[in-house]
Amino acid sequence: MTNFPEQIREWYFQHGRKLPWRETKDPYKIWISEIILQQTRVDQGMEYFHRFIKAFPNVKSLAKASETKLMQLWQGLGYYSRARNLQYAAQTIVNEHNATIPQTYKKIKTLKGIGPYTAAAIASFAYNLPHAVVDGNVYRVLSRIYAKDIPIDSSEGEKFFSSLANELLDKKDPATHNQAIMDLGALVCKPAKPLCGHCPVNLLCAAFATGTQQNYPVKGKRITRKIRHLNFLVFIRNEQIVIEKRSGNDIWKGLFQFPVFESTEPFTTALIKTHLKTKTQLSVEVTKLLEKKHLLTHQELHAVFFRVEFTSAKDFREWFNTTSYETIALNRLNKIPFPQLIKKNLKKLLPPCEY
Ligand code: SF4
Numbered sequence: 001m002t003n004f005p006e007q008i009r010e011w012y013f014q015h016g017r018k019l020p021w022r023e024t025k026d027p028y029k030i031w032i033s034e035i036i037l038q039q040t041r042v043d044q045g046m047e048y049f050h051r052f053i054k055a056f057p058n059v060k061s062l063a064k065a066s067e068t069k070l071m072q073l074w075q076g077l078g079y080y081s082r083a084r085n086l087q088y089a090a091q092t093i094v095n096e097h098n099a100t101i102p103q104t105y106k107k108i109k110t111l112k113g114i115g116p117y118t119a120a121a122i123a124s125f126a127y128n129l130p131h132a133v134v135d136g137n138v139y140r141v142l143s144r145i146y147a148k149d150i151p152i153d154s155s156e157g158e159k160f161f162s163s164l165a166n167e168l169l170d171k172k173d174p175a176t177h178n179q180a181i182m183d184l185g186a187l188v189c190k191p192a193k194p195l196c197g198h199c200p201v202n203l204l205c206a207a208f209a210t211g212t213q214q215n216y217p218v219k220g221k222r223i224t225r226k227i228r229h230l231n232f233l234v235f236i237r238n239e240q241i242v243i244e245k246r247s248g249n250d251i252w253k254g255l256f257q258f259p260v261f262e263s264t265e266p267f268t269t270a271l272i273k274t275h276l277k278t279k280t281q282l283s284v285e286v287t288k289l290l291e292k293k294h295l296l297t298h299q300e301l302h303a304v305f306f307r308v309e310f311t312s313a314k315d316f317r318e319w320f321n322t323t324s325y326e327t328i329a330l331n332r333l334n335k336i337p338f339p340q341l342i343k344k345n346l347k348k349l350l351p352p353c354e355y
Pocket residue numbers: 141144145188189190194195196197199200201202203205206207208213
C-alpha cells in the first residue's frame with residue numbers, strides 16, 4: 001500500500017474541504033473544533049465554532065466562563081458533558097500548564113474529555129506530530145480498502161485500525177495526511193453510497209474489487225435505549241414561568257427545564273391532577289399541551305408537557321416544599337439554556353402573547 005499516502009494527498013490538495021479550523025495552527029481553536037465536531041455535522045458545527053471562539057477566544061476566558069453562558073453556547077449540540085469537560089480541561093491548562101496547551105500527544109491525552117482521536121488531531125494539526133487520527137471516516141476507509149471484518153467497536157478492532165492508520169501515516173506531513181483520509185471518508189467513501197468511481201485509491205481497494213463495500217465497516221454492538229417518561233409541568237402566573245436547573249449525574253446537567261417528574265408509565269391528565277393534588281393538597285387545573293418523543297444515543301425520552309393552574313395564590317415553592325424552583329419573566333426565556341427538547345418546542349408550549 002505504498003502509494004496510498006501520495007494518492008490521498010494529491011486528491012486532498014484538489015478536493016479537500018476548506019474549513020476555518022484548518023487555516024490555523026492554534027491548538028486552542030483546533031481543540032474546540034474537534035470537540036464540537038464529535039457527534040455533530042460539519043455544517044452544523046461551523047456556526048457553533050465561530051460563536052464559541054468569539055465568546056471564549058482563549059483558554060483563560062473559557063476557564064473562567066459561567067456555567068450558564070457555557071451551556072447557552074452549547075445549547076442544541078447535545079452531549080453537554082463535552083462542554084463541561086472542555087471547561088475543566090481549560091482550568092487544568094491554566095492551573096497546571098501556565099495557560100499553554102501541552103505539546104505532546106501523551107500530555108494532551110491526560111486532559112479531561114480528550115481521547116486518542118482528539119489528542120492525535122491536536123498533536124498532528126497544531127504541532128505536526130506523527131500521530132494518526134482514527135475517527136468514523138478513517139475506520140470506514142481502511143476497513144473497506146483492506147476488506148477487514150474485525151468489528152470497529154471492539155478493542156481488537158480499535159487496536160488493529162489504529163496501528164494500521166499509524167503504519168500508513170505520512171510521517172513528513174501528518175497534518176495533511178490526517179485531513180486527507182478524513183475528507184476521503186466524508187466526501188467519497190460515504191457510508192451508504194461510496195463514490196468509488198471518483199475515489200483516488202479505488203485500485204487499492206479490496207472491497208471495491210469484490211463489490212463488497214456495504215459489508216464494511218463491521219460493527220459488533222447494538223445500541224439499546226433506555227425508555228424514560230418525563231412529565232413536564234408548565235406553571236405560568238403574572239407573566240412569570242417556573243423553571244429549575246438540572247443537577248445530579250443525569251442528562252442535561254447544568255441546563256434548565258420546567259419542573260418535571262418521571263414515571264414508569266405514560267401519565268394522563270387525570271393522573272397528573274391526582275398526583276399534584278396529593279402532593280400539594282390544592283385543586284388544580286391541568287391541560288395537556290404537547291407530547292414528544294426524543295431520542296438520545298442511549299435513551300428514548302417520552303415527554304409530555306402539561307399546563308398547570310392552581311387555585312391558590314401561595315408561592316409555588318411552598319406547594320412542593322422545594323427551593324430548586326425559580327421564576328423567570330416569559331420575555332427572558334430566550335436567554336435560558338434549555339435542552340433541545342424544550343427549546344425547539346417553546347413556541348408550541350406558550351401562547352404567542354406570553355412569549
Ligand atoms: S474505492 Fe470505494 S469503498 Fe474503496 S475506499 Fe474508495 S470510495 Fe471507499
